[in-house]
Amino acid sequence: MSKDKQFVREITPQGEDFSQWYIDVIKKADLMSYSPVRGCMVFKPDGYEIWENIQRELDKRFKETGHRNAYFPLFIPESFFQKEKEHVEGFNPELPWVTEAGGEKLEERLAIRPTSETMIGHMYAEWINSYRDLPLLINQWANVVRWEKRTLPFLRTTEFLWQEGHTAHEDEEDARRETMQMLEIYRDFAENFLAMPVIIGQKTPSEKFAGAVDTFSIEAMMKDGKAVQAGTSHYLGTNFAVAFDIKYLNRENQHQFVHTTSWGVSTRLIGATIMAHGDDRGLALPPKVAPTQVIMIPIGPPKTREQVVARTDELFAELKQAGVRVRVDDRADLSPGWKFNEYEMRGVPIRVELGPRDMENGQIVLVSRITGEKKIVQQVNFVQEVQQLLEEIHQEMFNRAKQHLEEHLITVDTLDEFKQYLETNRGFALAGWCGSEACEAQVKEEAGATSRNIPFSPRESKETCLVCGDKAKHTVVFGKSY
Amino acid sequence: MSKDKQFVREITPQGEDFSQWYIDVIKKADLMSYSPVRGCMVFKPDGYEIWENIQRELDKRFKETGHRNAYFPLFIPESFFQKEKEHVEGFNPELPWVTEAGGEKLEERLAIRPTSETMIGHMYAEWINSYRDLPLLINQWANVVRWEKRTLPFLRTTEFLWQEGHTAHEDEEDARRETMQMLEIYRDFAENFLAMPVIIGQKTPSEKFAGAVDTFSIEAMMKDGKAVQAGTSHYLGTNFAVAFDIKYLNRENQHQFVHTTSWGVSTRLIGATIMAHGDDRGLALPPKVAPTQVIMIPIGPPKTREQVVARTDELFAELKQAGVRVRVDDRADLSPGWKFNEYEMRGVPIRVELGPRDMENGQIVLVSRITGEKKIVQQVNFVQEVQQLLEEIHQEMFNRAKQHLEEHLITVDTLDEFKQYLETNRGFALAGWCGSEACEAQVKEEAGATSRNIPFSPRESKETCLVCGDKAKHTVVFGKSY
Known part of the structure; x- marks a missing residue:
C-alpha cells in the first residue's frame, strides 16, 4: 500500500x-x-x-x-x-x-x-x-x-x-x-x-x-x-x-x-x-528552507477537470520559471480535503487552489500554512503575489517565534523563582551569576537547566547571583536543552 | 616563506x-x-x-x-x-x-x-x-x-x-x-x-x-x-x-x-x-570544471601601473558579472613572466594580459592555455570574446584527447600483436574474445592488460579470440589501467 x-x-x-x-x-x-x-x-x-x-x-x-x-x-x-x-x-x-x-x-x-x-x-x-x-x-x-x-x-x-x-x-x-x-x-x-x-x-x-x-x-x-x-x-x-x-x-x-x-x-x-x-497540525517550514514552497491543487468536478489542470500547469510553469520551488498535486483519486491536510502536515508554506469558478473569474486562491488565511488574487499577478506572501510568511513565522521566546524568557533573582516557574511553565531564565562553577552546577542539579550563554545584549543586567546571592559577574541565560 | x-x-x-x-x-x-x-x-x-x-x-x-x-x-x-x-x-x-x-x-x-x-x-x-x-x-x-x-x-x-x-x-x-x-x-x-x-x-x-x-x-x-x-x-x-x-x-x-x-x-x-x-607545462583544466577559468594579469612599468590595474579591475567586474570564474593577480612584487608560468602550470584555461599599450588601443590580450595562441581583442567585446574562447578551448581539448584515444587504440588479431605494440607504445587494443575467463586471464598475465569493456559501438568487429583463436563472442577493449 x-x-x-x-x-x-x-x-x-x-x-x-x-x-x-x-x-x-x-x-x-x-x-x-x-x-x-x-x-x-x-x-x-x-x-x-x-x-x-x-x-x-x-x-x-x-x-x-x-x-x-x-x-x-x-x-x-x-x-x-x-x-x-x-x-x-x-x-x-x-x-x-x-x-x-x-x-x-x-x-x-x-x-x-x-x-x-x-x-x-x-x-x-x-x-x-x-x-x-x-x-x-x-x-x-x-x-x-x-x-x-x-x-x-x-x-x-x-x-x-x-x-x-x-x-x-x-x-x-x-x-x-x-x-x-x-x-x-x-x-x-x-x-x-x-x-x-x-x-x-x-x-x-x-x-x-x-x-x-x-x-x-x-x-x-x-x-x-x-x-x-x-x-x-x-x-x-x-x-x-x-x-x-x-x-x-x-x-x-x-x-x-x-x-x-x-x-x-x-x-x-x-x-x-x-x-x-511546528504546531499541532504538523510541520511548518519557513519559506526559504522549505523543499516545497508552494503546492498547487486543482479542484472541482470531473467535467471541468481537464481545463483546470491545464491552467494549473500553466501557472505552475510561470512560478517555476520565477525560481519558486513549486509542485502540483493533480492526482485524481485523492480528495482536495485529504490533500489540504497532507500538505499542511508537511509544512508547505503556501497552498494554491484553482477551481472552475476561479477560472471564470481569472482568480486563484492562496492559503498561508501559518495563518490559515485565504487570499484570492488575480491570476495575472500570480507570481508576484506568491513571492510577496512567501516574504510575509517568513516575517510572520519569525515574529511568532520571537514573541514565544520573549514570553518564555523570564528574569529571576533566585534559583527558587526559576524552579517555581518551571513547575507550571517552560522557558529560559535570565539571571545574575557570580561566575563560580558550583553555583552553575547547582542550577543544573535543582532546575535541570544549564547556562545557555552570557548574552551580548541581555534585556536587563542582574546584580546578584541567583544561587549564592553574591555580586554577579555576568547575566546569564539558563534553560533546559536538547 | x-x-x-x-x-x-x-x-x-x-x-x-x-x-x-x-x-x-x-x-x-x-x-x-x-x-x-x-x-x-x-x-x-x-x-x-x-x-x-x-x-x-x-x-x-x-x-x-x-x-x-x-x-x-x-x-x-x-x-x-x-x-x-x-x-x-x-x-x-x-x-x-x-x-x-x-x-x-x-x-x-x-x-x-x-x-x-x-x-x-x-x-x-x-x-x-x-x-x-x-x-x-x-x-x-x-x-x-x-x-x-x-x-x-x-x-x-x-x-x-x-x-x-x-x-x-x-x-x-x-x-x-x-x-x-x-x-x-x-x-x-x-x-x-x-x-x-x-x-x-x-x-x-x-x-x-x-x-x-x-x-x-x-x-x-x-x-x-x-x-x-x-x-x-x-x-x-x-x-x-x-x-x-x-x-x-x-x-x-x-x-x-x-x-x-x-x-x-x-x-x-x-x-x-x-x-x-595535462602536459609538460603542468595542469590543463577543461574550462567547465576549472576553479579559475580566467586569470587577469596587469603588466607594464610602475608609472602606468595604477591606471592599468584600475582598468583590469573594471574588466574583471564585467567578466565576473557574466558568471565567469575569474581572478586578478596584481601582486606588484612578482614578475609577469613568473605569473605566466605559474598559471600555465595551474592549468587556468585563459590568461588575460593588459598593458599600457593595450590601454591606448582599447585592446586586451587573451592567451589560450591549450594552444598558447595570443588573441588581441577589443575591450568592448571582452566578455563575449572570453566566453567564445572558453568554448573553443573546451572543444580543442576534447578533440586533442579524442585524437590521442584514436591513435592509441589499435586493432589486433592476436595477443602477441598487442604485446609487441606495448613494447614500444602505450594504449588500448580492440580485439575479439571467445568469452572464456581463461583467455581474459591470459591477456592480463602476458600483457598486464585487463578487459576495459565490450564497447557498444566498436569501430570494427573482430571474428576470432586474440588468445585461443576460437570464434569471438565479443569485441573487447583491453588496456592497462589505474
Missing part, C-alpha cells in the same frame, strides 16, 4: 507530549527513518533537501567572506588526540575506533572524527610558513561521529552531517574578529533564513568547546521552551597551534604561533527548525 | 616518468596533500573546487531526471554483508572495522561503508510496499572507504568521495532503462563537461561489480595510454531485492521482488581529468 494512501495517523498534540509530537511529525512528513545502526538515522529526501537548502545558503555566505572548502580524512590517529589535553578529555569517551582493516589488526587505532581540529592542525603546521600564508580560511562539509548515549533524530545522532570552519591568523585580534564574524553569519542565517530568533552570547567556561579559549553560541528556543544550541564559534587561541606546532615567520622575521578559530553548524538545525515552528 | 615565492620546482616530463609527472603537478598546483593516515589524502581548496564543480553539474543532471538526494549511515553491520554472497566476497578484504566505541567493545562489528547497496537495500525493504512507490530514485553524495593496498592521490585512495545512485523498479525493463540512462549521463558529462572522450560499453563478467547482473562503464584514456574507469552503472537484477527482501505489491495484487540499479562516479574523476589533459 502506498505511503500516500495510508490511514492518516493522528499527530500527538504538542501540549500533551512534545517529544512524541516531534517523532510523529518527522515520521509522518517522511523526513527520516531509523537505521539499523544504533543512534544513526537515515535522512530521507524531504529531510535531506532541507539540509541541501541550508548548505547552499551557508556555503554562499562562507565564500562571500573569503573561505574555501577542502576535505580532510575521516580517520584520526589515536596519538593526535593526546596532543591537546582538554580536547582529548572532552572527546575520548565518545569516539568509535577502527582497530582492524583490510584483514589485519592496525598498529595504531584510528578514531572516526568527532571534529577535525587535530587533523587540520597537523596539516596547517605543514602548510603555513609565513605571514603571507595567513589568514588561512578553510571550511569542510563532512560527516562526523560521536557515540552518544541518548539520541534523537536530527538533534543528537551518532553520525551527523555538519560544516566545520577552521581558520588560522597572525594574531589574537584577527582571530577574534573572525570568530565574531562567523557567529554573526550564523545569527543572521538563523533569523533571516530559518526565521528562528536566537540569543547570541558567550558560553561559560564549563560549557565551552574542549580545547577552546572562548566559545560563543547562538541559542534558539523550541516550542516546548527548551533550548537548542544552533551554532558555535570558537576562539582557540594558540592551544592547537602549540599542540601541533603551527608556526609562521612574522613580518619581523620571527617564528610565532598562529591563532586559530573553528565554527560549525550541523543537521541539528533541521530538528531545531521543526521544533521552533 | 610563502608558497607563492618558493623556487619553481621543475616538473618531470611526461615522457620521462608519467607517474612522477602526475605527482609533481598535483603537488605543485596545490591540489592535495598527503595525510598522516595511510592511503588517505587531503583535498586542498584548488583540488576540492574541481570536485565541487563536478558535483554541481552532476547533481543538476540527476535532479533533472527525477532523482532526489538522501543520506544513509556510514556504518554497516557485519551481518548485512553476509546476505549477498558475491558482494561480501568482493568487498570483505577491503573493509575497515569499528570494533570499539564509546569505551566499550561492540557486540557486532561495524564496517565503514565501501558502497551502500546493503544498507540501502535494508531501508528500501522498509520503504517499498506497492507499485505506487516505484520507481524509487535516490542518490547519495558521501565518503566511502576501501582499504586499498596501493594508492595514488585522487585515483585510488583509502577514503574517497563519490555519489552512489540507488534505484528500485517494477521490472527488468524499467531498471535496465535507468541503468542505461545514467550511463549515458556519465558519458555526456565526461565528454561535454570534462572534455574527456570515453569508450562506453559493458564490463565482462570477471570485471563486473560484486553483486551485479551486468555492469556498464565509461573508460577514458590517460596521456600514458592507461585506462581510468571513469564511471559505472549496474543492473543488479533482483540480487539485492532477494537478499534484503525488497518486495512490492504489483498491479495484479501479487508480491514481487523489485529490480534495482546502482551507479557512481567518484573523486577519481579529478585524477582522470588531470591525466587526460
Whole structure:
C-alpha cells in the first residue's frame, strides 16, 4: 500500500507530549527513518533537501567572506588526540575506533572524527610558513561521529552531517574578529533564513568547546521552551597551534604561533527548525528552507477537470520559471480535503487552489500554512503575489517565534523563582551569576537547566547571583536543552 | 616563506616518468596533500573546487531526471554483508572495522561503508510496499572507504568521495532503462563537461561489480595510454531485492521482488581529468570544471601601473558579472613572466594580459592555455570574446584527447600483436574474445592488460579470440589501467 494512501495517523498534540509530537511529525512528513545502526538515522529526501537548502545558503555566505572548502580524512590517529589535553578529555569517551582493516589488526587505532581540529592542525603546521600564508580560511562539509548515549533524530545522532570552519591568523585580534564574524553569519542565517530568533552570547567556561579559549553560541528556543544550541564559534587561541606546532615567520622575521578559530553548524538545525515552528497540525517550514514552497491543487468536478489542470500547469510553469520551488498535486483519486491536510502536515508554506469558478473569474486562491488565511488574487499577478506572501510568511513565522521566546524568557533573582516557574511553565531564565562553577552546577542539579550563554545584549543586567546571592559577574541565560 | 615565492620546482616530463609527472603537478598546483593516515589524502581548496564543480553539474543532471538526494549511515553491520554472497566476497578484504566505541567493545562489528547497496537495500525493504512507490530514485553524495593496498592521490585512495545512485523498479525493463540512462549521463558529462572522450560499453563478467547482473562503464584514456574507469552503472537484477527482501505489491495484487540499479562516479574523476589533459607545462583544466577559468594579469612599468590595474579591475567586474570564474593577480612584487608560468602550470584555461599599450588601443590580450595562441581583442567585446574562447578551448581539448584515444587504440588479431605494440607504445587494443575467463586471464598475465569493456559501438568487429583463436563472442577493449 502506498505511503500516500495510508490511514492518516493522528499527530500527538504538542501540549500533551512534545517529544512524541516531534517523532510523529518527522515520521509522518517522511523526513527520516531509523537505521539499523544504533543512534544513526537515515535522512530521507524531504529531510535531506532541507539540509541541501541550508548548505547552499551557508556555503554562499562562507565564500562571500573569503573561505574555501577542502576535505580532510575521516580517520584520526589515536596519538593526535593526546596532543591537546582538554580536547582529548572532552572527546575520548565518545569516539568509535577502527582497530582492524583490510584483514589485519592496525598498529595504531584510528578514531572516526568527532571534529577535525587535530587533523587540520597537523596539516596547517605543514602548510603555513609565513605571514603571507595567513589568514588561512578553510571550511569542510563532512560527516562526523560521536557515540552518544541518548539520541534523537536530527538533534543528537551518532553520525551527523555538519560544516566545520577552521581558520588560522597572525594574531589574537584577527582571530577574534573572525570568530565574531562567523557567529554573526550564523545569527543572521538563523533569523533571516530559518526565521528562528536566537540569543547570541558567550558560553561559560564549563560549557565551552574542549580545547577552546572562548566559545560563543547562538541559542534558539523550541516550542516546548527548551533550548537548542544552533551554532558555535570558537576562539582557540594558540592551544592547537602549540599542540601541533603551527608556526609562521612574522613580518619581523620571527617564528610565532598562529591563532586559530573553528565554527560549525550541523543537521541539528533541521530538528531545531521543526521544533521552533511546528504546531499541532504538523510541520511548518519557513519559506526559504522549505523543499516545497508552494503546492498547487486543482479542484472541482470531473467535467471541468481537464481545463483546470491545464491552467494549473500553466501557472505552475510561470512560478517555476520565477525560481519558486513549486509542485502540483493533480492526482485524481485523492480528495482536495485529504490533500489540504497532507500538505499542511508537511509544512508547505503556501497552498494554491484553482477551481472552475476561479477560472471564470481569472482568480486563484492562496492559503498561508501559518495563518490559515485565504487570499484570492488575480491570476495575472500570480507570481508576484506568491513571492510577496512567501516574504510575509517568513516575517510572520519569525515574529511568532520571537514573541514565544520573549514570553518564555523570564528574569529571576533566585534559583527558587526559576524552579517555581518551571513547575507550571517552560522557558529560559535570565539571571545574575557570580561566575563560580558550583553555583552553575547547582542550577543544573535543582532546575535541570544549564547556562545557555552570557548574552551580548541581555534585556536587563542582574546584580546578584541567583544561587549564592553574591555580586554577579555576568547575566546569564539558563534553560533546559536538547 | 610563502608558497607563492618558493623556487619553481621543475616538473618531470611526461615522457620521462608519467607517474612522477602526475605527482609533481598535483603537488605543485596545490591540489592535495598527503595525510598522516595511510592511503588517505587531503583535498586542498584548488583540488576540492574541481570536485565541487563536478558535483554541481552532476547533481543538476540527476535532479533533472527525477532523482532526489538522501543520506544513509556510514556504518554497516557485519551481518548485512553476509546476505549477498558475491558482494561480501568482493568487498570483505577491503573493509575497515569499528570494533570499539564509546569505551566499550561492540557486540557486532561495524564496517565503514565501501558502497551502500546493503544498507540501502535494508531501508528500501522498509520503504517499498506497492507499485505506487516505484520507481524509487535516490542518490547519495558521501565518503566511502576501501582499504586499498596501493594508492595514488585522487585515483585510488583509502577514503574517497563519490555519489552512489540507488534505484528500485517494477521490472527488468524499467531498471535496465535507468541503468542505461545514467550511463549515458556519465558519458555526456565526461565528454561535454570534462572534455574527456570515453569508450562506453559493458564490463565482462570477471570485471563486473560484486553483486551485479551486468555492469556498464565509461573508460577514458590517460596521456600514458592507461585506462581510468571513469564511471559505472549496474543492473543488479533482483540480487539485492532477494537478499534484503525488497518486495512490492504489483498491479495484479501479487508480491514481487523489485529490480534495482546502482551507479557512481567518484573523486577519481579529478585524477582522470588531470591525466587526460595535462602536459609538460603542468595542469590543463577543461574550462567547465576549472576553479579559475580566467586569470587577469596587469603588466607594464610602475608609472602606468595604477591606471592599468584600475582598468583590469573594471574588466574583471564585467567578466565576473557574466558568471565567469575569474581572478586578478596584481601582486606588484612578482614578475609577469613568473605569473605566466605559474598559471600555465595551474592549468587556468585563459590568461588575460593588459598593458599600457593595450590601454591606448582599447585592446586586451587573451592567451589560450591549450594552444598558447595570443588573441588581441577589443575591450568592448571582452566578455563575449572570453566566453567564445572558453568554448573553443573546451572543444580543442576534447578533440586533442579524442585524437590521442584514436591513435592509441589499435586493432589486433592476436595477443602477441598487442604485446609487441606495448613494447614500444602505450594504449588500448580492440580485439575479439571467445568469452572464456581463461583467455581474459591470459591477456592480463602476458600483457598486464585487463578487459576495459565490450564497447557498444566498436569501430570494427573482430571474428576470432586474440588468445585461443576460437570464434569471438565479443569485441573487447583491453588496456592497462589505474
